[in-house]
Amino acid sequence: MPTDKFCRVRLVERIDFTDDLALFRFQPEEPVSFTPGQYATLALEVEGKLVPRAYSIVSAPHEPLLEFFIELVPHGKLTPRIWELREGDAMWMRRKIVGHFTLETKRTRHLMLATVTGIAPYLSMIRAQRHAIERGASPPHRFLVIHGASRSKELGVYLDELRKLSEEVDWLTYIPTVSRPWEDPEWKGETGRVDDIVRKYLDAAEDFTPETAVAYACGHPQMIENVRGILRRAGFADAFIREEQYFVQKSAEKTTRKAAQPAATPKPAAVPADRLPPGARPIPTVGKLPPRPGTTS
Numbered sequence: 649m650p651t652d653k654f655c656r657v658r659l660v661e662r663i664d665f666t667d668d669l670a671l672f673r674f675q676p677e678e679p680v681s682f683t684p685g686q687y688a689t690l691a692l693e694v695e696g697k698l699v700p701r702a703y704s705i706v707s708a709p710h711e712p713l714l715e716f717f718i719e720l721v722p723h724g725k726l727t728p729r730i731w732e733l734r735e736g737d738a739m740w741m742r743r744k745i746v747g748h749f750t751l752e753t754k755r756t757r758h759l760m761l762a763t764v765t766g767i768a769p770y771l772s773m774i775r776a777q778r779h780a781i782e783r784g785a786s787p788p789h790r791f792l793v794i795h796g797a798s799r800s801k802e803l804g805v806y807l808d809e810l811r812k813l814s815e816e817v818d819w820l821t822y823i824p825t826v827s828r829p830w831e832d833p834e835w836k837g838e839t840g841r842v843d844d845i846v847r848k849y850l851d852a853a854e855d856f857t858p859e860t861a862v863a864y865a866c867g868h869p870q871m872i873e874n875v876r877g878i879l880r881r882a883g884f885a886d887a888f889i890r891e892e893q894y895f896v897q898k899s900a901e902k903t904t905r906k907a908a909q910p911a912a913t914p915k916p917a918a919v920p921a922d923r924l925p926p927g928a929r930p931i932p933t934v935g936k937l938p939p940r941p942g943t944t945s
Contacts, residue, residue, distance in 0.1 A: 650698075651698065651740055653743055654691065654740040654741060655676060655678050655740070655741055655743050656676075656677045656738045656740060657674035657675065657676045657690070657714060657741045658674060658677065658736065659673070659735055659739070660673055660675050660735060660736075661673040661713075661735070662733070663804070665803075665805075666801055666802055668719055668722070669718075669764065669802055669804065670717075670720075671706075671715065671716070671717055671804060672715070672730070672733075673714070673716075674716075675714075676741065682705060682709055683709070683747075684708055684772035684773040684776045685704075685747060685751060685772055686704075686705060686745050686747035686749070686769075687702045687704045687747045687749075688702070688703060688705055688714065688716075689702050689703075689741065690702075690703055690716070690739050691739065691741070692739055692740065693740075694726075694729065699725045699726050700726075700740075701727075703716045703718060703768075704766075704769045705745070705768065705769075705772055708772050708779055709776060710779050714741075717764075717765045717767065717768045717771075717804065717806070718730060718765065747769075749864070749890060750773075751789070752862040752890060753789075755862050755888070756860075757790050757857075757860045757861035758790065758861065758862050758864065759794075759846075759853070759856050759863045759864065760792065760793045760863075760866075761793075761842050761863070761864065761865045761866070761871070762796070762842070762866050762867050763795075763796050763797070763842060763867030764797050764868075765867065766866035766867025767795050767803075769892065770791070770864070771809075771810075777789060777791075778817075781817075787817070787818075787819040789819065790819045790820075790856075791821070792821045792849065792861075793810065793820070793822050794823045794825065794846055794849065795810070795822065796826070796841060796845070797827070798826065798827050798828045798831070799826055799828055799831055799832045800834075800835050800837070801832075803824055810822040810824075821853075823838055823845065823849065824837055825837065825838040825839060825840055825845045827840060827841050841871070842875065843874035843878060846875055850878070850882050858879075858884045858888070861884075863875075863890070864890045864891075864892075865889070865890070866893075868894070869893045872891050876889060876891070
């Protein structure tokens with residue numbers, strides 16, 4: 649079992665949101681370097697062989713622990729074993745952290761669309777900017793994040809984290825949405841799938857236009873395919889639409905990530921690793937969105 653390209657990471661904290669969604673924080677045994685938005689390859693030994701899978705990193709580079717938002721695939725080779733881990737247990741992690749789903753800095757407006765665990769790379773980017781600002785940097789980027797799930801509990805602790813930050817700063821607007829409000833009677837926010845909600849906010853968000861913003865879609869392949877069409881019809885050029893799809897092969901829970909600008913012809917969706925998490929309602933209101941340059945607020 650060759651492990652020369654891997655280092656050990658030890659589980660120090662786990663928070664379960666639902667039976668099949670949880671936060672995992674690991675302490676790496678050696679320094680780790682990455683760019684917000686990239687993913688790490690975690691692995692465990694199964695029947696004498698190393699079984700690796702890729703997961704987007706939630707934490708920002710300055711944070712001492714590596715954080716992941718993971719969904720259990722019941723018949724998969726790796727995640728059922730991750731679910732058996734307890735505090736102090738160790739996994740392998742590939743030393744080289746990779747991925748191209750990073751912040752596009754040619755523009756300063758970022759429309760970010762996610763289903764459930766697809767929020768991970770955006771959290772890393774947002775935490776990194778917050779850290780830079782706390783150290784004296786000016787806020788160079790504005791983020792409009794639409795985060796969907798079937799029920800609000802699937803948004804986990806990230807619902808409160810992003811809601812709170814959005815209320816404190818003017819450079820983040822967070823819009824959580826649930827698609828099954830009848831199963832979530834206490835929910836007071838937006839309702840609907842991400843691809844439904846994005847139409848509403850594209851109309852309202854005057855400063856997040858095809859001419860000023862980069863659009864990102866991360867998570868369920870069907871959501872990505874749907875919003876790609878919406879964004880194109882709204883006038884976004886392919887060069888400013890970025891995607892990261894989460895796939896699972898039924899036979900092996902083999903997670904693949906695809907971070908790329910869409911081709912001229914949309915590709916068919918694959919079987920997702922990330923359940924289709926639909927929409928929800930804004931905590932910060934539309935009125936919080938910055939006005940289009942040249943208008944008054």
